[in-house]
Amino acid sequence: xxxxxxxxxxxxxxxxxxxxxxxxxxxxxxxxxxxxxxxxxxxxxxxxxxxxxxxxxxxxxxxxxxxxxxxxxxxxxxxxxxxxxxxxxxxxxxxxxxxxxxxxxxxxxxxxxxxxxxxxxxxxxxxxxxxxxxxxxxxxxxxxxxxxxxxxxxxxxxxxxxxxxxxxxxxxxxxxxxxxxxxxxxxxxxxxxxxxxxxxxxxxxxxxxxxxxxxxxxxxxxxxxxxxxxxxxxxxxxxxxxxxxxxxxxxxxxxxxxxxxxxxxxxxxxxxxxxxxxxxxxxxxxxxxxxxxxxxxxxxxxxxxxxxxxxxxxxxxxxxxxxxxxxxxxxxxxxxxxxxxxxxxxxxxxxxxxxxxxxxxxxxxxxxxxxxxxxxxxxxxxxxxxxxxxxxxxxxxxxxxxxxxxxxxxxxxxxxxxxxxxxxxxxxxxxxxxxxxxxxxxxxxxxxxxxxxxxxxxxxxxxxxxxxxxxxxxxxxxxxxxxxxxxxxxxxxxxx
Numbered sequence: 001x002x003x004x005x006x007x008x009x010x011x012x013x014x015x016x017x018x019x020x021x022x023x024x025x026x027x028x029x030x031x032x033x034x035x036x037x038x039x040x041x042x043x044x045x046x047x048x049x050x051x052x053x054x055x056x057x058x059x060x061x062x063x064x065x066x067x068x069x070x071x072x073x074x075x076x077x078x079x080x081x082x083x084x085x086x087x088x089x090x091x092x093x094x095x096x097x098x099x100x101x102x103x104x105x106x107x108x109x110x111x112x113x114x115x116x117x118x119x120x121x122x123x124x125x126x127x128x129x130x131x132x133x134x135x136x137x138x139x140x141x142x143x144x145x146x147x148x149x150x151x152x153x154x155x156x157x158x159x160x161x162x163x164x165x166x167x168x169x170x171x172x173x174x175x176x177x178x179x180x181x182x183x184x185x186x187x188x189x190x191x192x193x194x195x196x197x198x199x200x201x202x203x204x205x206x207x208x209x210x211x212x213x214x215x216x217x218x219x220x221x222x223x224x225x226x227x228x229x230x231x232x233x234x235x236x237x238x239x240x241x242x243x244x245x246x247x248x249x250x251x252x253x254x255x256x257x258x259x260x261x262x263x264x265x266x267x268x269x270x271x272x273x274x275x276x277x278x279x280x281x282x283x284x285x286x287x288x289x290x291x292x293x294x295x296x297x298x299x300x301x302x303x304x305x306x307x308x309x310x311x312x313x314x315x316x317x318x319x320x321x322x323x324x325x326x327x328x329x330x331x332x333x334x335x336x337x338x339x340x341x342x343x344x345x346x347x348x349x350x351x352x353x354x355x356x357x358x359x360x361x362x363x364x365x366x367x368x369x370x371x372x373x374x375x376x377x378x379x380x381x382x383x384x385x386x387x388x389x390x391x392x393x394x395x396x397x398x399x400x401x402x403x404x405x406x407x408x409x410x411x412x413x414x415x416x417x418x419x420x421x422x423x424x425x426x427x428x429x430x431x432x433x434x435x436x437x438x439x440x441x442x443x444x445x446x447x448x449x450x451x452x453x454x455x456x457x458x459x460x461x462x463x464x465x466x467x468x469x470x471x472x473x474x475x476x477x478x479x480x481x482x483x484x485x486x487x488x489x490x491x492x493x494x495x496x
Contacts, residue, residue: 002482003062005434009036009488010043012059015434016066017045018465019424020405027424028465033059034067036430040487045424062434064459065482066468068404069423070130070156070431071334072411075233075273075294075323077135078146078159079104079113081120083327089304092239093211095328101169104137104162108170113142117149124155126493127333128481129324130431131156131411131421133233133271133294135206138162138170140185147193150201154489156431158231158415159193160206161186163221166249167212179217183224190228200486204231204271209238210246210259218263231269231415234260237282238274239305257282266291271414273323274299275313276306287317292414295320295406297341299328307344310398321411335476338403342473346397400469430488433481437468440475 006013017032033051035044044055051059083103087095107113124132136143136159143161150157163186165178173181186205194203205225207213213221225232237243237256246256253259257278260266266289273294275286286293295308313320322341324332329340398406412422421431462468472480484491 003060005062005483005490006060007490009040009430010038011036011488012044012051012055013067013432013434014048014056014059014061015063017424018066018404018468019045019069020401020409021423021425022409022418026401026405026465030463031063032067034424034432035059036432036485036488040430040489042424042426042428042430045426062482064438065434065436067424068128068433068435069408070421070433070484070486071128071407072131072321072415072417072422073124073129073324073332073334074133074271074292074321074411074414075296075325076124076132076332077326077328078117078120079107079137079142080327081123081332082116084332085330086327088302092242092303092305093245095303100327105169107137107142108139108172110139110141110145113137113139113145114149117146118153121150121153121155121157122491122493124332124493125153125484125491126478126481127331127335128433128435128484129155129332129334130433130484130486130491131158131415131417133158133204133231133323133415134160135208135233136161138164138168138182140189143189144192147189147196147201151197154200154486154491156200156421156486158202158204160204160231160233161189163205163207163217164212165217166214179214179220182217183220186221186224187228190224190230194228194230202231203228204233206232207234209235209242210250210256211242215250215259215263218260218265222260222263222265225269226264229269231271232265232267233271233273234265236260236272236275237277238300239303240277243277255279255282257285261285261289268292268416271321273325274305274308276300276308278313283313283316283318290319293318293320294323294325294414295341296323296325296329296337297344298330298337299323299325301340301344302330303328307348309348310341310345319410319414320406321414322407333476333478334407335473338400338407338473339476341406342397342400342403349397400466400473403473404469430485432485432488434483435472435480436477436482437462437471437480439477439480440471442475 012035017029019027031048035055037043087099163182190203205221207221250259268290271292275293409422412418420429
């Protein structure tokens, strides 16, 4: 019988505790206690031997389950979740026109948002996501409904009304009024919701992307975000067709990043999703301005947008979190996103390491040291005067604990919330998940003797924290998240 999990603070859990730490280390406490005080903050995180007796006496013992920080999704689209798994291999602009815009248009009726938003937040919590930065729709009433649902559910959410004045899916708005109306409605939503629920809810000014926005909207939206202290989110360099269209629409800009730079939109409160096909200049400018990047590998593979050279971006000093990008990504689970990221980076590394001559009739990726052709997985042509060697494109792949950090503490850093969430350290807010790693075991339905022998060997293997997280990433089970809490309040989700 599974233990009865607490619904609200104060409480304590006895479990294995695994978390990245702010100093760069990873804490793995095989038998630990995590205590949440009445205000929803972490009062104690440490070994059983060091726990105060009163905490230990009242702790709910959830062993052999594991306590992790809540996952931080830095890029998602709320209304698109019903489309998850549809549109494989469609290019971005076709995917938007055929699937996404019709779905988002249905939220013109706020009753649709009232019905779907609570289920969407439950789906995120069931996957272990306790914080989500998400796009909404262009409709103010629907966004009010989404914020109300997030407030009631308890998830930590930063949401924004989508802004589009060049291309829009709402034919009822007079084109000449779109800019002023979108700015006014965004400002009204900020007044009502930014900082609501004692800071658990936030607002992100949300111009969809440069293709759908005029330079004036980008500039005015960035000004609105600065004046209100909100976030600013958009997309950048996701798809070759998109990049070509941005080049056509903004001939005065030197590149895609420069479009946003000219609008005054870059900075530490800005999160740009995808950033796959950046030039060296663009990457340097994002790092220089402290602009955050949301890496969405599941989505990038699903629609064939490309493979981010993640190692280069991190080496350059970019602040990168993970995004599910549902429904470009086929599911909300960040554990699945970690798996897609690990596979794609390994594939990029394998291609970059290619040194043999081509077989007869074979077209191979460029050899290390060759220049001018694009890098493996890259689709843009090289910039004038640019040369690269593939030798630098074959670093050691990130390990499971690195991916866990990207999905938790680095995601919190991307949102500027690392002082509050992202790791399990005393004094931080209690955004916590409990997972059952045994649901990820490879074998089931075998005899009792074999079960006992296998379980003992498996338990010894999972003593290694990297092995444990590897199982969570590469054998993700839909029910392995047994509980999720924000500020110590348990979130409703499929598994709870």
